[in-house]
Amino acid sequence: MTTAPIHAVVNLDLPGPTISRHVYGHFAEHLGRCIYDGFWVGEDSTVPNVGGIRADVVEALRAIAIPNLRWPGGCFADEYHWKDGIGPREQRPRMVNTHWGNVEENNHFGTHEFMALCELLGADPYVNGNVGSGTVREMSEWVEYLTRDGDSPMAALRKANGRDRPWRVPFWGIGNEAWGCGGNMRAEAYADLARRYATFVRDHDGNQVYRIAAGANTDDYAWTETLMKTLNCLGCSRQPKGPFQALSLHYYTHNGEGAKRGTATRFTTDDYYLTMLRARHIEELVRGHAAVMDCYDPHRAIGLVVDEWGTWWDVEEGTNPGFLHQQNTMRDALVAAVHFDVFHRFAGRVVMANIAQTVNVLQAMLLTDERTGALVRTPTYHVFAMNTGHHDARALTVHLRGDLPRVDVEGAELSVLSASASTKDDSALVSLTNLHATQAQTVVLDLRGREFTGHEAHLLTARSLTDHNSAENPDGVVPTPHTGVRTHARGLEVDLPPHAYVTVRLRLTAI
Numbered sequence: 001m002t003t004a005p006i007h008a009v010v011n012l013d014l015p016g017p018t019i020s021r022h023v024y025g026h027f028a029e030h031l032g033r034c035i036y037d038g039f040w041v042g043e044d045s046t047v048p049n050v051g052g053i054r055a056d057v058v059e060a061l062r063a064i065a066i067p068n069l070r071w072p073g074g075c076f077a078d079e080y081h082w083k084d085g086i087g088p089r090e091q092r093p094r095m096v097n098t099h100w101g102n103v104e105e106n107n108h109f110g111t112h113e114f115m116a117l118c119e120l121l122g123a124d125p126y127v128n129g130n131v132g133s134g135t136v137r138e139m140s141e142w143v144e145y146l147t148r149d150g151d152s153p154m155a156a157l158r159k160a161n162g163r164d165r166p167w168r169v170p171f172w173g174i175g176n177e178a179w180g181c182g183g184n185m186r187a188e189a190y191a192d193l194a195r196r197y198a199t200f201v202r203d204h205d206g207n208q209v210y211r212i213a214a215g216a217n218t219d220d221y222a223w224t225e226t227l228m229k230t231l232n233c234l235g236c237s238r239q240p241k242g243p244f245q246a247l248s249l250h251y252y253t254h255n256g257e258g259a260k261r262g263t264a265t266r267f268t269t270d271d272y273y274l275t276m277l278r279a280r281h282i283e284e285l286v287r288g289h290a291a292v293m294d295c296y297d298p299h300r301a302i303g304l305v306v307d308e309w310g311t312w313w314d315v316e317e318g319t320n321p322g323f324l325h326q327q328n329t330m331r332d333a334l335v336a337a338v339h340f341d342v343f344h345r346f347a348g349r350v351v352m353a354n355i356a357q358t359v360n361v362l363q364a365m366l367l368t369d370e371r372t373g374a375l376v377r378t379p380t381y382h383v384f385a386m387n388t389g390h391h392d393a394r395a396l397t398v399h400l401r402g403d404l405p406r407v408d409v410e411g412a413e414l415s416v417l418s419a420s421a422s423t424k425d426d427s428a429l430v431s432l433t434n435l436h437a438t439q440a441q442t443v444v445l446d447l448r449g450r451e452f453t454g455h456e457a458h459l460l461t462a463r464s465l466t467d468h469n470s471a472e473n474p475d476g477v478v479p480t481p482h483t484g485v486r487t488h489a490r491g492l493e494v495d496l497p498p499h500a501y502v503t504v505r506l507r508l509t510a511i
């Protein structure tokens with residue numbers, strides 16, 4: 001069944017702020033099988049690798065133009081001592097990863113391995129420093145080790161470990177979740193501590209560090225306000241002079257708490273709608289945190305970095321509960337699609353976002369099969385692939401007009417259509433999501449301000465919302481060229497099947 005067409009009005013000649021490619025960022029923690037078995041198999045593995053790093057994982061992530069990678073945590077970051085992860089691997093001290101599964105961490109994947117991975121990926125490193133159990137000196141020396149040229153003590157140590165030239169490390173996290181696993185601090189205490197740490201995260205030899213303070217959980221606007229107060233004053237219009245360039249925000253989508261968040265692949269339509277309601281809550285959260293930031297930083301010099309987001313389901317049966325390993329269905333893909341629409345809409349404030357996590361953990365792009373070593377691209381991966389045209393493009397506002405379809409979810413209204421658009425290099429990309437589980441929708445793209453000479457469209461959907469990809473069926477959910485697009489007096493008419501994500505690329509005439 002279809003309903004009356006909705007009009008999506010796009011003014012192609014009124015580009016807004018740039019959508020940083022960094023909102024398509026990633027996150028790799030020493031957690032479960034993300035680093036070990038996901039990225040790192042070691043040089044002696046039978047899995048094809050480059051210096052110990054899985055070649056197929058690198059190839060898959062390069063194909064979606066991964067812009068940055070956050071490491072080593074997460075909660076692990078505040079227990080990690082970087083000097084344990086340098087030098088000859090067999091001599092590196094071991095530790096217990098108490099936070100994630102109580103397993104041994106042999107430190108074989110450390111600073112040099114991470115930087116080699118970033119170089120292979122062509123991604124900017126985002127290193128998260130240890131505030132919770134580390135020291136200012138430790139963090140300061142890590143920055144020096146990574147980025148200082150010449151003959152300082154840490155540069156000399158790096159050279160002794162085989163790397164002559166410094167690396168470029170643009171992004172630096174000053175702790176993680178300081179309100180929780182990062183030290184259970186009060187906002188005021190963390191804000192002061194983070195100022196001190198950030199002071200010694202120095203710019204060496206032209207490496208300009210973008211310092212990201214550990215920001216709020218979900219709707220803790222008071223945390224954001226406290227951090228903003230340390231940077232500026234209420235209503236001040238001068239440029240902030242504080243020691244951070246950004247604050248983070250963490251928000252996970254799930255249907256419950258603790259070990260009862262819902263399963264990744266077995267869910268009802270009602271469960272699905274609840275998930276979508278919660279996924280769309282990201283809009284209220286970003287708007288709320290941005291509003292607080294606007295009061296203290298009206299010129300938007302401070303970035304909001306959503307450096308942990310995504311779905312968090314119960315772990316797959318038979319897996320270590322501390323490994324956070326979950327499957328990934330068409331539902332997860334739609335969660336990603338609506339998050340990106342919000343990041344695009346708030347491009348003026350949201351400068352980076354990192355889905356949690358890249359391989360084998362939570363809402364992963366890639367799953368590696370423990371038994372066969374096979375690599376599986378998840379439905380979420382394909383949303384990232386379909387959206388590469390939004391990287392560093394200028395945001396276009398999409399006005400949805402008409403009787404917007406809604407579904408009642410536990411007394412709240414879920415709006416089931418979501419859209420965003422951008423323009424770059426005489427082209428535009430429009431993203432359209434239909435969250436309705438069973439009802440198709442036609443959308444008229446009312447394109448104004450510029451002519452277009454052609455289009456191509458792609459569709460990601462599945463027979464069932466629970467459909468997913470696996471080693472046995474790796475291409476169960478993949479994008480296909482979308483034929484349900486027709487010319488219309490106002491632009492284009494696009495068919496959206498139920499639970500579907502569609503992108504339409506327009507070729508624009510030059511101006």
Ligand code: AHR
Nearest residue numbers: 073074075076176177356
């Ligand atoms: O991504 C998993 C965990 O979620 C991270 O380690 C932590 O920062 C968050 O609570």
